[in-house]
Amino acid sequence: MKQLSSRSKNHRSTGRVTLSDVASAAGVSPSTVSRALRGERAVDPDLVARVLAVSDKLGYVPDPAARALASQRSDHVTILIPLLSNTLFVDLLEAAQRTFRAAGFQTLMGVTHYNLSEEEQLMREQLHHRPAGMLITGLDHSQATQKLMARSKVPCVHLMDLPDPSSSTPLLQRALSLEERSGPYCVGFRQTDAGEAMTQHLLAKGKKRIVFAAAQLDPRVMQRLVGWRKALKQAQLYDTHLEWLNPAASSLALGGQMFEQILKQSPNVDAIFFCNDDLAQGALLAAMRLGVAVPGQIAIAGFNDLTGSDQMWPPLTTVRTPRAQVGEAAASMLLQLIQGETPEVAQLDLGFELVPRLST
Amino acid sequence: MKQLSSRSKNHRSTGRVTLSDVASAAGVSPSTVSRALRGERAVDPDLVARVLAVSDKLGYVPDPAARALASQRSDHVTILIPLLSNTLFVDLLEAAQRTFRAAGFQTLMGVTHYNLSEEEQLMREQLHHRPAGMLITGLDHSQATQKLMARSKVPCVHLMDLPDPSSSTPLLQRALSLEERSGPYCVGFRQTDAGEAMTQHLLAKGKKRIVFAAAQLDPRVMQRLVGWRKALKQAQLYDTHLEWLNPAASSLALGGQMFEQILKQSPNVDAIFFCNDDLAQGALLAAMRLGVAVPGQIAIAGFNDLTGSDQMWPPLTTVRTPRAQVGEAAASMLLQLIQGETPEVAQLDLGFELVPRLST
């Protein structure tokens, strides 16, 4: 039995199997072990094999802290989401986390509560940890946050939103990175188009007084509002009083309340497009309680196709959004950026799907 | 202007403000800065003040990797949960994460999918990162996982379950830690009692044929089953055919299916106690679809008081479980253990609350 590296003189031995242990057991230098283990080329294949075998036998596990300190790059990645109480973001988190883990990265999560200064604070904290990369929800951030991101040089991909196509800078200077040429990296879909599509669906069903009922009012909700306005104006059916915007947090209970209020104040409304399924589900349950016929008296539509929407009675018409795919694709894109590769496109549009069910 | 530490000779300068920068600017040694910043006593208060001021002015931020490497203790903590698709665990995660962040710890999350070997693998991965502590769902783990935990000496608190009181070792040897004396640290409530309490409620409502309908069948679900059995046997109303155990994942849709099946096969059932609210909500929606009167023809009860249960029609009778409190209390207990303190009790019972609503 070969003795492990003699560290008897050290006054702070940790008992851990180290790189040097592997090196001496394999009869090569630590540098070579380091290179072999990380799959750096320019190492003799035979040596690589030997090192791998020895490392395996000794049960060597690299110390992430030491690696991070020496290389100035960590093996963790941060994801910033607004809330954990909206399953939308949990799905995003789940998919991203799975993708990162498969690539050997640890996921750190931050919850911003839709608060730009909380987001800024989280960004600051996270940056101190030198994440290898960053996923962040939306394109709306404080000046300071954006400055922090830019200065840190940490690659970043935005989730669930795409920049307005009209505002893209058309100048194609070379020597600019893809991001500089075509704007921030992001994976999402066109919220405005989705809002418009649902409204067109309701119009096609012959609805004339279509309310847009929203809560939370984050930038993506407001884009759906824009799509709804566009469709209604085009149909000459737009009316300010059809906008019900409530800044409170979105929930089933709030959906029920809004439904009752809308019915009371505007009895001639024949459809409500809720900006999120939880509101719409709450409305459906309230309709049941109140004995209001859906879609007979009033049609109800939602957004996101969350859990349970297909189980409601009547089943909820909604827009299915590709949350898991966004999480996975964004994580993959970030992984590319971390490895110094250039993604095919800076903005990835994953689309959406109108799901007509019985509630409209 | 005093020059920052002359690192011109270094061949790998990172531009970061380091401890030495603060030290030379404050005119003390790095050791002193280190001690002052960490609030170690045995540092002159005046010096502490000076160091703090200088550190602040230079915008010094300690490098977590360097700190972890030198001290062999990281500033992150791991939480292992079965799923992200059950809001129960999301609530747990949210509360724990918030508590840890307030104490300056980063939360790393692992999803086991109710799979003991996945859990083991995650445990292995996480331990390589030397977490300061660990939160883990339940008390059921593979032998290997338990061995890993024990050997690692990483403090650990279990969530949502408590050991069987009868099996506690009564021998009170001194020189044993609290954990050794009274079993693993955990924060939860008595699942068996909760199952029994709900069954008693249904019995009190005059129900005679009370089904226990469950999915997922994790250990905590099985404990609720035990409580249900106990109550029924005591009332001389127990019958094997009243047990509907489905190993599939819990969901609204499955609840609807189970409800239909139960009605078809056992039309004389007068109550169903579902092991989780998502199943019960699905059953309520199915009842509505099928025109079955609840609770007139059949009573329906759930468990956990998840989002939406109070919004259903009829509102769902359920057991409110203290998930957020469990997450927070467990995190606090773990924080104590990390600081080398001994918690008041090793097993913290946070109780539960029966919430009777109109569905029973």
Added chain:
DNA sequence: CTGAAAGCGCTTACAG
């Protein structure tokens, strides 16, 4: 392709 050496930015015995 390989190795010796320096360095990453901290903490912590040890000595005073």
Added chain:
DNA sequence: CTGAAAGCGCTTACAG
């Protein structure tokens, strides 16, 4: 109470 020095376990120019 304070400091000089060694060390944590890696990576990476640099030289060969």
